Amino acid sequence: MEKRIELLSPAGDLGRLKIALLYGADAVYIGGQEYSLRANATNFSLEEMKEACDFAHKLGKKVYLTTNIVFHNEDLEGVYDYLKSAYEAGIDAFIVSDPFIIRYIKEHFKGAEVHVSTQASTTNLEAVRYWKQEGVDRVVLARELSIPEISEMIKETGVDIEIFIHGAMCTFYSGRCTLSNYLTNRDSNRGGCSQVCRFAFDIDSEDDKKFTMATKDLNMADYISQFIEIGVRSLKVEGRMRSHYYLATVLSSYRKIIDAYYEETLTEEFLKRQKQILSRVANRETSTHYFTHEADHTDQYYTGRQELSNQDFLAVVIDYDKEQRIVTISERNYFEPGMEVEIFTPSGKTIAFTIDKIYNENMEELEKACHPEEILKLKLSEEVEKDSMMRIKVKEELYEP
Amino acid sequence: MKYLVIPEEKIELERYQEKGADSFIFGLENYSVNYPEISLKEIEELSKKHSLWIALNKNIRNEELDNLEMILEELSSFPIEGVLFYDLSVLSIVQRKKLSLSLVWHQTHMVTNYQTCNYYFDKGVSYGIVSNEITLEEILEMKKHTKMKLMVQVFGYPVVSHSRRNLVTNYFKDIKKESEKDLYTLTEKNPDSLLIKESHAGTTILFGKPMNGTRVLYDLLEQGIEYAILDMRNLKEEIGIQILEIYQTIRKTFSTSSREEKEQIINQTVELVGDYTNFFYKKTIYKVKRGDSNEKRNN
Numbered sequence: 037m038e039k040r041i042e043l044l045s046p047a048g049d050l051g052r053l054k055i056a057l058l059y060g061a062d063a064v065y066i067g068g069q070e071y072s073l074r075a076n077a078t079n080f081s082l083e084e085m086k087e088a089c090d091f092a093h094k095l096g097k098k099v100y101l102t103t104n105i106v107f108h109n110e111d112l113e114g115v116y117d118y119l120k121s122a123y124e125a126g127i128d129a130f131i132v133s134d135p136f137i138i139r140y141i142k143e144h145f146k147g148a149e150v151h152v153s154t155q156a157s158t159t160n161l162e163a164v165r166y167w168k169q170e171g172v173d174r175v176v177l178a179r180e181l182s183i184p185e186i187s188e189m190i191k192e193t194g195v196d197i198e199i200f201i202h203g204a205m206c207t208f209y210s211g212r213c214t215l216s217n218y219l220t221n222r223d224s225n226r227g228g229c230s231q232v233c234r235f236a237f238d239i240d241s242e243d244d245k246k247f248t249m250a251t252k253d254l255n256m257a258d259y260i261s262q263f264i265e266i267g268v269r270s271l272k273v274e275g276r277m278r279s280h281y282y283l284a285t286v287l288s289s290y291r292k293i294i295d296a297y298y299e300e301t302l303t304e305e306f307l308k309r310q311k312q313i314l315s316r317v318a319n320r321e322t323s324t325h326y327f328t329h330e331a332d333h334t335d336q337y338y339t340g341r342q343e344l345s346n347q348d349f350l351a352v353v354i355d356y357d358k359e360q361r362i363v364t365i366s367e368r369n370y371f372e373p374g375m376e377v378e379i380f381t382p383s384g385k386t387i388a389f390t391i392d393k394i395y396n397e398n399m400e401e402l403e404k405a406c407h408p409e410e411i412l413k414l415k416l417s418e419e420v421e422k423d424s425m426m427r428i429k430v431k432e433e434l435y436e437p
Numbered sequence: 438m439k440y441l442v443i444p445e446e447k448i449e450l451e452r453y454q455e456k457g458a459d460s461f462i463f464g465l466e467n468y469s470v471n472y473p474e475i476s477l478k479e480i481e482e483l484s485k486k487h488s489l490w491i492a493l494n495k496n497i498r499n500e501e502l503d504n505l506e507m508i509l510e511e512l513s514s515f516p517i518e519g520v521l522f523y524d525l526s527v528l529s530i531v532q533r534k535k536l537s538l539s540l541v542w543h544q545t546h547m548v549t550n551y552q553t554c555n556y557y558f559d560k561g562v563s564y565g566i567v568s569n570e571i572t573l574e575e576i577l578e579m580k581k582h583t584k585m586k587l588m589v590q591v592f593g594y595p596v597v598s599h600s601r602r603n604l605v606t607n608y609f610k611d612i613k614k615e616s617e618k619d620l621y622t623l624t625e626k627n628p629d630s631l632l633i634k635e636s637h638a639g640t641t642i643l644f645g646k647p648m649n650g651t652r653v654l655y656d657l658l659e660q661g662i663e664y665a666i667l668d669m670r671n672l673k674e675e676i677g678i679q680i681l682e683i684y685q686t687i688r689k690t691f692s693t694s695s696r697e698e699k700e701q702i703i704n705q706t707v708e709l710v711g712d713y714t715n716f717f718y719k720k721t722i723y724k725v726k727r728g729d730s731n732e733k734r735n736n
Contacts, residue, residue: 075723107550108571109578134547136556159496162505162526169529178496180601185499209496213598214546217570217721218644219627225546225570228723237623237631245612247623249604326601333607 041264043294044100044198045287046276049078052283053088053099058382058423059284060291063098064088065131067227067276070118071103071111073155074276075227082121089126098128104153106211106225107134116140123148133211135170142171149173151198155225157209161189168195174269179205180326183259187266196269201256202286202314203274205325207233207249207336250337255322257311260293261302281349281368284425285317288380295384313430316348350377351405351412353424363416365426372404376431379416381424388429389416438658438688441490441588442681443668447475449677450487453669456678457685460488460518462666465508468493468501470523471596471641473670477511484515494523494543495638496601506530513538519564528560539563541588545596546570551582558585566666569595573653573717577660586663591650592680593668594643595715597631604640605633620671632671646713647672651706653717654684655699658691676709 045061047053056064066088067079080088085101092099101122105111115137119130123145130141130148133155141150151174152158152167159178167175174196177186190197206213214224215232222228239247254274256263263271271294273286289310296302315322323335351365363379371377371391378388394402395413405412439459444450450461464472465480469492475483483489491512497505509530512520519539522528531538541564542548542557548568557565566588567576580587609616622645623631630645654665667684669677683706690698 106547107553109550109575109582112550112552134550134553136550136552156525157496159524160499160502160526162497162502162529163524166525166529180496188499207602207604208598208600211547212496212545212600214570215598215631215642217716218595218597218631219625219629221719221721223570223721223723225549226721226723228721235625237625239608240622240624241617243612243614247608247621249600249602251602331602333610336602336604336607336611338608338611 040298041268041294042198042270043287043290044270044272045283046273046278047088047283048074048276048278049080050084050088052276052278052280054091055280055423056283056287057092057095057097059287060382060384061097061273061287063100063128063270064092065100065102065272065276067102068118068122071105071107071115073102073104073153073225073227073229077276082125085122085127086125089128093126099126100129100131100149100151101127102131102153103137104131104133104155105227106155107136108226111226116144120144129173131176138170138172151176153210154178154200155211157211160185161192164189164193164195164197168193174198176200176272178209179254180209183262183266183327186268190267197267198270198272199263199268200254200274201260201263201271202254202290203278204320205251205254205274207251245338248336248338251325251331252321252323252335252337253318254325255311255314255318256324256327257289257293257307257314259324259327260290261297264294264297279349280352281425281427282317284380284382285313285427288382288384289313292384309430316427316430317346319346348427348430349425350428351426353379353420353422353426354411355422356416356420358419361415361417362413363420365412365414367405367410367412368408370404370406371428376429377426378429379420379424379426381421383421385420387416387418387420438662439664440681440684440688441664441666442677443593443666443670444473444677445670445674446473447479447483449669449674450483452674452678453681454487456681457688458667458681460490462490462492462521464492464494465512467637468495468497468505468508470495470599470636470638471643477508480512480517481515484517489517490519490521490541491517492521492543493527494521494545497524497526502526502530506534509536509538510534521566528557528562532561541566542585545599549575551579554579554583554585554587558583564588564664566590569648570716570721572720573656576662577656580660580662588664588666589650589653589657589662590648590666590668591654591657592648592666592684592710594632594645594647594671597642597644599639599641601639603635605635643671644715647710648715649706649710649712650714650717651683651687651703652714654687655691658688672710679709680706 042062045056047064133153154176157178176198216224216230220230234250236246355364442458464474466474472492513536521541521543540562632643
């Protein structure tokens with residue numbers, strides 16, 4: 037059977053993990069309470085890790101654990117016990133950047149894979165060969181590479197290659213930045229990054245315009261077919277601290293693009309629609325960065341950049357009553373009768389409709405929905421699954437990406 | 438202990454050598470990040486007269502690999518002390534070609550624990566440049582648990598970050614002006630500043646104060662650390678010379694000096710370059726308490 041490309045999602049906690057897997061991710065990467073580069077995300081306890089693995093494995097999907105900090109002496113004690121507990125919880129692969137743990141994992145945890153993190157900034161095929169020789173199963177490449185370079189690495193090494201396709205970017209080579217250490221005393225290579233690259237600085241030049249170095253986000257929706265064709269193994273979405281809605285929207289769109297490619301139904305119009313949906317959930321401008329060109333000033337933000345707050349997400353589906361044809365939802369953002377909305381489901385359906393009447397839990401009619409988390413009911417003729425999400429309808433004419 | 442000096446230019450070598458420099462670190466042109474660069478020819482010539490370590494510490498690309506292999510072969514025929522590497526392609530090629538070259542693990546911010554030192558030592562890497570972001574206590578613990586010979590920067594502007602992007606050029610393009618100089622200072626609300634500069638390899642950021650590791654030097658000497666690195670760049674040559682003279686005195690007298698004499702010497706260097714001790718006595722954190730000012734500012 038054809039080995040299809042993997043769609044890999046971040047999951048900052050159990051709730052996000054379930055959403056990611058339900059909305060189309062083939063695998064998720066998570067952080068535990070220790071050794072992860074998102075020390076300030078909620079992260080997973082060992083019990084939650086086990087629940088996560090059980091949930092994923094029942095769906096035939098995988099869970100990868102990030103253990104990709106740059107270790108200090110004080111972090112060494114207990115690391116092997118921690119890895120063992122994670123393996124016993126069902127973790128399928130360990131994402132590492134510090135090489136001393138690779139051999140330990142390969143020797144002690146049968147079947148567990150080792151993925152070298154992008155933190156190692158692997159930028160050439162000789163370095164990929166080095167990792168292969170060390171027993172590494174997959175290399176997550178640096179984000180400073182072009183598609184031809186990636187293609188060459190795959191052809192020449194035969195190693196499984198993972199690349200980032202969507203989300204925020206680092207300005208500096210991963211692992212080669214300690215701005216956070218120097219300006220905020222937070223260790224970037226141990227999960228404490230305070231994103232100093234997004235600060236605005238004064239520069240000692242004659243111009244008084246603020247100096248910024250932040251980059252635009254990444255969006256590679258146009259290149260999924262190409263990645264499949266050159267043999268990339270896994271497509272990774274960034275953002276362990278992103279919302280449920282963001283994950284559902286982004287994963288759902290990439291799932292559809294990937295599936296359409298394999299089903300030979302990927303048309304330009306279809307792709308355009310998915311890009312429009314992706315652009316609605318983005319809060320920053322996007323670029324393809326080094327994948328397609330030598331990144332320049334057009335790939336960065338300068339003073340005046342806008343981070344848009346997104347009010348599209350209206351509600352999440354809790355239940356559907358087939359007999360009464362009523363959907364029960366939990367409100368997230370304001371909506372009212374007459375608004376054009378759509379519900380998108382984990383199985384990939386999108387049902388567009390106009391809000392008619394809004395009811396509270398006791399079926400008393402309301403003028404508007406304006407209390408986040410309030411339980412509401414709507415009449416809806418088509419059945420929708422639990423965890424489906426309702427958003428403002430994405431109209432082609434309004435949302436040019 | 439040996440003193441490795443990073444000079445601004447190669448004309449300074451004689452003077453530094455007279456004042457106590459044992460070796461010099463240069464980058465190979467087009468293959469290094471944040472080192473004074475010289476050509477292979479110059480390395481060949483200089484290595485006849487001086488003890489040299491050569492940095493090949495940029496992130497290497499596929500298209501550079503063939504050339505890198507030739508360079509490493511050529512370097513192995515020169516009487517240099519060793520090659521500083523960041524990218525694993527350097528280690529891989531040296532292993533594969535069985536080249537007679539001493540290697541220095543120089544993954545700038547990643548040389549932070551003894552287990553990984555031991556991992557690379559087992560791969561034939563005999564030396565490691567300790568990251569600037571760890572404490573003196575951590576350095577000394579590493580020393581206890583590894584056979585790798587450690588090199589510690591004790592003087593000069595610390596490297597903070599490196600990007601492939603041309604951040605200065607991009608900024609000036611955006612405001613439609615030409616860049617006026619090679620080195621700029623960035624300041625923010627934080628009282629500390631940064632220095633930013635571009636090279637063929639992208640953009641490098643340095644911290645805005647030179648590190649003064651004189652106090653630490655005494656501990657490093659007493660604990661038998663093998664190498665101290667002094668980066669003399671971005672400072673007047675005279676300051677570099679004076680610092681080196683003082684460090685030479687320390688090397689000769691550290692075991693017999695009284696506490697008062699040591700303090701007097703430390704104060705001399707503080708007068709020259711200030712008292713910034715980097716992370717030697719300051720531990721970084723990575724888990725932030727809710728309500729921390731930085732958390733509020735960035736989330």
